[in-house]
């Protein structure tokens with residue numbers, strides 16, 4: 001029997017960054033996977049470690065970072081790849097889309113150069129690279145792609161520039177896309193357009209995607225599965241619809257309850273009390289305990305591990321099997 005290998009497997013990843021003589025913990029035992037063609041969400045508040053987890057996939061952690069665990073893309077451990085191996089990974093297998101498109105492009109260079117440089121470096125002749133760049137711009141809904149190739153980034157709106165960045169990320173036909181809050185810097189209508197483009201292209205091309213957002217509702221709407229992070233740890237993972245209908249971790253339930261709803265009979269949004277903590281600040285036990293309405297004494301002592309309940313997903317909560325959220 002052939003065992004289906006995941007495209008991306010992060011296995012028990014721990015990241016620490018040296019700070020003076022000590023090392024500040026950033027991620028603790030993070031495990032997640034993305035299968036070929038699967039759209040997977042990674043959700044959490046600011047500072048929970050989403051970007052660090054994403055960066056680990058492309059081997060983009062700070063050089064001084066100390067890591068344990070493995071990050072495998074198509075079976076190869078990114079954390080042990082040579083410089084050439086990393087270059088090959090980034091030019092052939094994995095592309096990343098960042099939050100702010102203006103930070104991803106060189107303002108002095110034309111969009112055509114930005115889109116074709118990777119292809120040219122891979123040996124594609126100039127004319128063929130230009131034709132492909134035009135096709136890519138057309139695929140992300142940019143009108144007059146040939147004219148767009150001659151323009152500079154400042155001649156594009158934020159939304160249009162993010163489309164250009166998506167086109168560039170797809171140029172190498174990657175099997176995995178990592179999108180780190182790709183619409184956070186855009187206005188609401190533009191966000192919707194960019195999400196629609198990303199999900200369409202992901203489905204058409206069968207690209208695996210790790211989609212990072214702080215918006216749990218958005219992740220539940222567009223992803224197959226979702227991981228929820230809190231203070232450097234994964235606290236819950238489920239199929240997207242199950243997570244939305246039946247969260248198992250009080251933090252996930254809190255994120256859903258604080259989202260404003262437009263339905264007339266909807267409950268008003270309830271904010272999660274307190275503020276998010278980083279892994280470094282989190283005491284022993286469950287990092288969410290101080291903000292959790294269901295916490296008991298043992299929650300601030302015992303560290304919960306991810307466990308399965310009712311055959312549905314995994315949650316790291318000592319009380320998840322008591323039906324506290326029903």
Ligand SMILES: Nc1ncnc2c1ncn2[C@@H]1O[C@H](COP(=O)(O)OP(=O)(O)OP(=O)(O)O)[C@@H](O)[C@H]1O
Pocket residue numbers: 017026044045046047048049050051052053062214278
């Ligand atoms: N290069 C770095 N040097 C020092 N600390 C860092 C570095 N990068 C991240 N951190 C710290 O790691 C923690 C996780 O940061 P990260 O950017 O991954 O969070 P995030 O969930 O992506 O937040 P946001 O949604 O605001 O981007 C934070 O406490 C942050 O301050």
